[in-house]
Amino acid sequence: MSNVFYRSSKSYPVAVRAGGVFIETQDGRSFLDGSSGALVANIGHGRVSVAQAMAEQASRLAFVHGSQFTSDVLEEYASRLATFLDLPGYRFWAVSGGSEANESAIKLARQYHVERGEPGRFKVITRVPSYHGASLGALAASGMGARREVYAPLIREDAWPKMPKPDPTLSGEEDAERLRAVLEAAGPESVAAFICEPVVGASDAALAPNTGYHARVAAICREYGVLFVADEVMSGMGRCGAPLAVRLGGEVTPDIVVLGKGLAAGYAPLAGLMASPEVYGTVMDGSGAFKHGFTYAGHPVSVAAGLSVLDIVEQEGLVQAARERGAQLLAGLEVLKARHPHILAVRGQGLLLGVVLGDPATGQAFERPGLADRVAAAAREEGLLTYPGSGAVDGVRGDHLLLGPPLSITPAEVDVLLERLDRALASLGVPS
């Protein structure tokens, strides 16, 4: 009998080692990691230089508490990150995961307004659907019906006014203007921030708004004295073919950028946020402290992993690679869409791609979701890992697969991914 508390009652293969884009299990199978373990493993698996950097850091300085020390590695990383992301003067707040990072962003936004003498600004406008994390605050912020219902009541339901998801039939500017109505209805003097995923991840199959959306959102937020928070946990660090997805359509500077996953690419738990000079300065010039923290915030071994990952991303040109391999994969998915009518749409940016599945007869999601889980299971049989979302489109129902292999995937491996997905779809008896 196992002593492990599994996430579900299904049986889990035992992973034993991984290299490049492949993961091997104890029973001798090999899987192409088509979704980078939930869009995390940006540089691929088995990078010895990252392991060595972590070992060196652990033997030199494994841990110091963040309320008493900073570390040389954290200082260097924060500066390298601000340069890589082109966020001059921004301050890096390091935590261990995306949920912690979004909790930090929500609390920082609220405290920013308290320091400015506007304590009534506690609401955070979020979108439906969206996913910002599993902790109760981040989940309350998230617009994902299926996950929220079980854990109700969440934190002050009136604190999270909801904005509809991006509508690609509108211009980016028109689409963003809908934020104004949500702000007015919520009472602008009660709103601390607006948060969105620039390219939506697990909750809506890589949906992205049209060009101009984020710039207009940023302008509306400024007009109402509301902070603009970009949750780039999944979309950032090069995955979408730019250091930050929020800037894919032009110059935009959010007040807070939330990061995770690709920061240490799975080698260590590392996430965090970048806070603008205005946000950081207001808190430090006011009460002088962010009244929030986690024991493992800024852990030197995690940060050493992040620094080593950033070296690889820069040296190997992986941001550019995400653009190129992403275009190749999207073109291949278009071909599969023509062959498999249950694929209703393929979309995304760089190597954050979504395959929307549904009923070819209606062109809509099935009333009873489940197809994504079946396709993912068939893909596993073919040796391909995907990230299925059954019941996730619109946050309530529908099926999709997220695809996002490591940014280091080769062109030949992209072809292997497509062949395996093609065979998996064919094995379900879907006409081709």
Ligand code: PMP
């Ligand atoms: N924000 C986004 C956009 C995410 O995709 C995720 C994880 N899927 C999170 C936050 C939460 O991150 P974590 O699971 O590391 O807590």
